[in-house]
Amino acid sequence: MAYPRIRIEDARRYAGESVEIAGWLYNLRKSGKIVFPLMRDGSGTMQCVAVKANLDEALFEELKNLTQESSLILRGKIRAEQRAPGGFEMDVESAQVVQRVPESDPYPITPKEHGTDFLMDHRHLWLRSKRQHAVIRVRAEVIKAVRDYFDSHGFTLVDTPIFTPAACEGTTTLFEVNYFDEEKVYLTQSGQLYNEATALAFGKTYCFGPTFRAEKSKTRRHLTEFWMVEPEMAYATLEDVKQVAEELVVFVVGRVLENRRQELADLERDASKLETVKAPFPRMSYDDAVLELQKKGSEIQWGSDFGGTDETLITEGLDRPLMVDRYPTQVKAFYFQPDADRPELALGVDVIAPEGYGEIIGGGQRIHDLDLLLKRLEEHNLPPEAFNWYVDLRKYGSVPHGGFGMGIERFVAWMCGLEHIRETIAFPRMLYRTRP
């Protein structure tokens, strides 16, 4: 007789019915003539019960001697059961072992503790654990929410190239790639320059994809390959950019709270720390931020960018992100529009997450004046021929425009309350780790 296959997350809807679940053995507890296989199917885990008296002798022995992460299909009746984690369990009637993990080479990740190095070496298996499921599901929710926000606010998705002929910002180190032995190209560090072209074509656009930084950064906030969403808007000022950034963050946090409560609970994330993330975010000028930081004991001097500890210090005690704007031009990329009243300041804004998660958004208003852009390219020693197309944007219907980039992994780390962003992507690429 054919039992309908269900997903464990739907089990409660099938109480009293005979079904089958296809998955893997998460753990096995046994007590003589009764065994409790804990099944995992990707949607959740469920305790099953196999009683010797009710089963064929050979089948009972097979179940009793199963090894962790063996793949199998169990059939039986779902029943509400207070003693079972999750409140439901399956009385096993029959089973089919698909592949038995041999005890000579057992599953390496046991239910006990493991160190980071070992877990990262076994990342392909670590992804099977409950905690990793929660993080990756929150990530999926964040990405979906980001797309939903832009798609419903007049933005068109226009993805930008990953191979680029030159540095986007002229500052950071790039990964070099041989392009058919003809020329060198680089892996993109930002889609922004191309976004400016698409924004002037479509009005409001965003790109979403991987970006690469070859800096030898070795901290809990850095990956060499990370995902970034970058909106760009024509006819937009710094104030417009700030408003969209604020709305986006509030929207995405709201979606995570709405749809991923269980995952946050699995991660023991204090959701009340996210419930306070509402507009308006506090706003502060760079000038005031420096004074505030100095008051709090930072060594920072006007003219330099914030360090990681400064970012933590400046958001201390805040229950929502902080927006800091108008940075000195020298700490920002060449394309920032200067402040009309104080040309030594760039119309840029950073959104700094609370709880020490640091900068999650950076953006601002771009230069729209042709002569100023040419001057800046020269000041930064950037080869003008590589930027011909970018300069064109200032010749043909140039308008004030702006946008920002949001780092997905940092955002997810903040949502999940993680120590390190390496867990927010399935296979992180870091300074000294490119495997698996």
Added chain:
RNA sequence: UCCUCAGUAGCUCAAUGGUAGAGCAUUCGGCUGUUAACCGAAGGGUUGUAGGUUCGAGUCCUACCUGAGGAGCCA
């Protein structure tokens, strides 16, 4: 690139310069309601590598390798 810390059983960790150990995992035995199940037994080691000090080094010294955290830079 620089600074700090760490490498001991498959994993997580102990071991005053003096016989390398425990828990988990694995194997065998016991247990009909277990909750990282429990109880009993067994197997499992070139202490990251190479030198050095010492009667004697997991332990002290030097170099290197690997990893982690941080700085700079950034999202």
